[in-house]
Amino acid sequence: QVQLVESGGGLVQAGGSLRLSCAASGRTFSRYALAWFRRAPGKEREPVSAINWSGETTYYADSVKGRFTISRDNAKNTVYLQMNSLKPEDTAVYYCAASPSSYYYAQANRYNYWGQGTQVTVSS
Numbered sequence: 001q002v003q004l005v006e007s008g009g010g011l012v013q014a015g016g017s018l019r020l021s022c023a024a025s026g027r028t029f030s031r032y033a034l035a036w037f038r039r040a041p042g043k044e045r046e047p048v049s050a051i052n053w054s055g056e057t058t059y060y061a062d063s064v065k066g067r068f069t070i071s072r073d074n075a076k077n078t079v080y081l082q083m084n085s086l087k088p089e090d091t092a093v094y095y096c097a098a099s100p101s102s103y104y105y106a107q108a109n110r111y112n113y114w115g116q117g118t119q120v121t122v123s124s
Helices: none
Strands: 004-007 010-013 018-024 033-039 045-051 058-060 068-073 078-083 092-099 118-123
Touching: 004 092, 018 033, 018 092, 018 118, 033 068, 033 078, 045 068, 045 078, 058 068
Parallel strands: 010 118
Antiparallel strands: 004 018, 018 078, 033 045, 033 092, 045 058, 068 078, 092 118
16 A cells, blocks of 8 residues: 655746655555646646656656656655746646556556645746
8 A cells, every 4th residue: 555645736936846745655665656647627637747666767748848857766755746947737736646567657547546636836
């Protein structure tokens, strides 16, 4: 069983930065692929970024490439999402997810564990 708790969301002006954190419980954190998804008002949930167990391989949605960076610290059981050059269209609830797989996936149904979400609001 893995429990995930996100933090770091908030209100920021366009062009600003935020860093989301997701702290995980469980001894086998390092064996899990991790991802960030988001759901904007009135829209479907979409993948934002994902990282494999070792942190060597990552995925980014086209909409965030070059602006967001995912990383993980297995010693701290934490995954991060550094978000720079934020845009109003990045406004969403951001969710952390974990999959008992060494390789990451972009599909939400591959992830067994989810956090409660953290709100990110970008004002224009």
